[in-house]
Amino acid sequence: MHTKVKLALLASLVATAWLPVQAAPANGASLQPPADIVGPLEAQARASWREDIAHVATPSEGCFQATYPSIVWHQVACHAVAPRVHPVPRWSLLGASETAGNGNDYTLQTTTLITQTVGSFPSVTGVTSETGQGVAAYGGGGILGPNEYSLQINSSFSNTTAACGGHSGCTVWQQFVYAPDYQVNGQAAVFMQYWLIGYGRRCPSGWGSDGAGDCYKNSAAAAAPDVPATQLGNVKLTGSVTAGGNDTVVFTNGTQAYSSSGKDSVLYLAQVWKESEFNVVGNAGGSEAVFNSGSSITVKVAVSDGSTAAPSCVANSGTTGESNNLNLGSCTASSGTSPSIQFTESN
Numbered sequence: 616m617h618t619k620v621k622l623a624l625l626a627s628l629v630a631t632a633w634l635p636v637q638a639a640p641a642n643g644a645s646l647q648p649p650a651d652i653v654g655p656l657e658a659q660a661r662a663s664w665r666e667d668i669a670h671v672a673t674p675s676e677g678c679f680q681a682t683y684p685s686i687v688w689h690q691v692a693c694h695a696v697a698p699r700v701h702p703v704p705r706w707s708l709l710g711a712s713e714t715a716g717n718g719n720d721y722t723l724q725t726t727t728l729i730t731q732t733v734g735s736f737p738s739v740t741g742v743t744s745e746t747g748q749g750v751a752a753y754g755g756g757g758i759l760g761p762n763e764y765s766l767q768i769n770s771s772f773s774n775t776t777a778a779c780g781g782h783s784g785c786t787v788w789q790q791f792v793y794a795p796d797y798q799v800n801g802q803a804a805v806f807m808q809y810w811l812i813g814y815g816r817r818c819p820s821g822w823g824s825d826g827a828g829d830c831y832k833n834s835a836a837a838a839a840p841d842v843p844a845t846q847l848g849n850v851k852l853t854g855s856v857t858a859g860g861n862d863t864v865v866f867t868n869g870t871q872a873y874s875s876s877g878k879d880s881v882l883y884l885a886q887v888w889k890e891s892e893f894n895v896v897g898n899a900g901g902s903e904a905v906f907n908s909g910s911s912i913t914v915k916v917a918v919s920d921g922s923t924a925a926p927s928c929v930a931n932s933g934t935t936g937e938s939n940n941l942n943l944g945s946c947t948a949s950s951g952t953s954p955s956i957q958f959t960e961s962n
Contacts, residue, residue: 660684661683661869661870664683664684664686664870665851665867665872666733667686668681668686668688668865668867668872669731669733669851669853669855669865669867669872670731671686671687671688672855672857672861672863673688673861673863673874673876674688674690675690675861675876676861676876676877676878677690677693677835677875677876678690678691678692678693678694678835678836678837678838678873678874678875678876679691679837679873679874679875679876680837680871680872680873680874681871681872681874682870682871682872683869683870683871688874691837691838692838693835693836693837693875694798694804694835694836694837694838695835695836696797696798696804696806696833696836697798698808698823698831698832698833699757699758699794699797699899699900715894715896715933715938715939715941715942715943715960716894716896716897716903716933716935716936716937716938716939717750717901717933717935717936717937717938718931718932718933718934719931719933719938719943720892720894720931720932720933720935720943721892721914721916721928721929721930721932721933721943721946721956721958722771722890722891722892722916722928722929722932722933722934723890723891723892723916723918723926723927723928723929723948723954723955723956724889724890724926724927724928724929724932725889725890725918725920725922725926725927725954726889726922726924727889727920727921727922728885728886728887728888728889728920728921729856729888729889729890729891729918729919729920730855730856730857730885730888730919730920730921731853731854731855731856731918731919732768732791732853732854732855732891732893732916732917732918733851733852733853733915733916733917733918733953734766734768734851734852734853734893734894734914734915734916735850735851735852735914735915735917736847736848736850736895736912736913736914736915737848737913737915737957738848738911738912738913738959739845739847739848739911739912739913740910740911741907741909741910741911741961742844742845742847742906742907742910742911742912743845743907743909743910744761744844744845744906744907745761745762745763745764745843745844745845745904745905745906745907746759746760746761746762746763746904746905747759747760747761747762747763747764747897747898747902747903747904747905748897748902748903748905749900749902749903750897750901750902750903750938752901753900753901753902753936754900754901755900756899756900756901756902757897757898757899757900757901757902757937758794758795758796758797758898758899758900758902759898759902762795762841762843762844763795763796763897763898763902763904764795764844764895764896764897764898764904764939765792765793765794765795765895765896765897765898765899765904765937766792766793766794766850766852766866766893766894766895767790767791767792767852767892767893767894767896767935767937768790768791768792768852768853768854768864768891768892768893769788769789769790769791769891769892769893769933769934769935770787770788770789770790770884770887770888770890770891770934771788771889771890771932771934772786772787772788772810772812772934773786773890774786774787774887775787776882776883776884776886776887777883778811778880778881778882778883779811779814780819782811782813782814782815784813785811785812785813785814785815786811786812786813787809787810787811787812787882787883787884787887788809788810788812788882788934789807789808789809789810789854789862789882789884789888790807790808790809790810790935791807791852791853791854791864792804792805792806792807792808792864793805793839793850793852793864793866794806794898794899795841795842795898796841796898797836797898797899798836799838801841802838802839802840802841803838803839803840803841803842803866804836804837804838804839805836805837805838805839805864805865805866805873805874805875806833806834806835806836806837806864806875807833807834807854807862807864807875807877808831808832808833808834809831809832809833809834809881809882810829810830810831810882811829811830811831811882812829813828813829814828814829814830815828816828818830834864834875834877834881835875835877836875837866837873837874837875838873839866839868839871839873840868840871842868844895844904844906846868847895847912849868849869850866850867850868851866851867852864852865852866852893853865853866853867854891856879856884856885856888857879857885858879858883858885858886859879859880859885860878860879861876861877861878861879862876862877862878862879862881862884862885863875863876864876889920890929890932891916891918892916892932892933892934892935893914893916894914894933894935894939894960895912895914895939896935896937896938896939897937897938897939898937899937900937901936901937901938902937902938903937903938903939903940904937904938904939904940905939905940906939906940906941906962908962909962910941910961910962911941911959911960911961912941912959912960912961913957913958913959914957914958914959914960915955915956915957916955916956916957917953917954917955918953918954918955919953920954922954923950923951923952923954924950924954925948925949925950925954926948926954926955926956927948928946928947928948928956928958930943930946939960940962941960941961941962942960942961942962943958943960944958944959944960944961945958946958
């Protein structure tokens with residue numbers, strides 16, 4: 616058994632400050648208190664569990680949930696969600712702002728294929744509020760209001776695969792998303808959004824069109840709790856791909872994990888994935904996540920790519936059209952068993 620898994624199981628039995636937490640109900644409402652105060656051993660055990668469960672493959676396509684300290688995924692009902700567009704950047708806006716998103720973002724780039732990306736926020740300070748606001752360049756759309764944001768892991772859209780069906784100029788783009796209030800008010804969705812960029816105005820059956828020659832659709836979605844932006848330090852988003860198998864998005868929050876899996880053959884991302892973007896941005900429609908003044912968030916993007924070499928941290932290479940109002944600081948890249956980049960954004 617993996618050492619970290621052993622630690623998670625042992626600590627759950629011996630930590631004196633452990634408090635049992637019930638599984639979240641099916642409607643996605645969280646039963647966890649905003650701040651679950653535990654001892655240091657238990658806190659480490661839970662952190663290890665959150666890392667381990669994201670590395671445990673789901674047994675099939677579909678939606679699953681796991682509750683600490685178990686490392687077994689239990690299948691739950693998926694939800695069909697209407698595809699709200701999480702668009703590509705409006706490149707004409709590049710250089711207009713140094714705030715994150717809409718292309719102005721760091722991405723992690725590797726020379727070998729990525730099989731998993733983990734996005735987290737090692738430090739969140741000064742955040743007391745966040746509001747989703749529409750952006751005029753995108754028609755003011757999106758899911759707007761207090762605590763309306765999304766977490767996104769995004770691939771690049773510079774590669775083509777068989778999913779393009781030979782259409783000239785077509786490239787693939789995949790997003791792994793956590794989005795509060797996406798389909799049902801008070802309930803978040805955990806899903807993947809697939810894109811055929813430059814496919815043409817006649818999209819394949821089952822795909823929507825953005826009216827600009829790009830096609831998109833969503834995977835099935837797992838229900839999860841709405842988490843306020845003040846608690847971003849407690850969450851983690853993971854995207855995994857398996858050639859010939861399933862791609863999976865996992866959202867962890869405290870002692871709960873939620874996942875949705877679908878076939879990699881939708882886009883064949885496993886054949887071309889060498890770049891990852893992760894951040895907290897607006898919730899669909901090119902919207903902006905606006906944080907209160909004095910907010911500071913440290914963003915970490917870690918990958919599994921069969922290498923221990925430090926990746927490249929590339930500026931102005933983000934691929935999502937959503938954004939936030941935080942100014943990007945410097946970026947550092949680290950080598951190791953999980954090569955990573957890290958940067959801080961603040962206002």
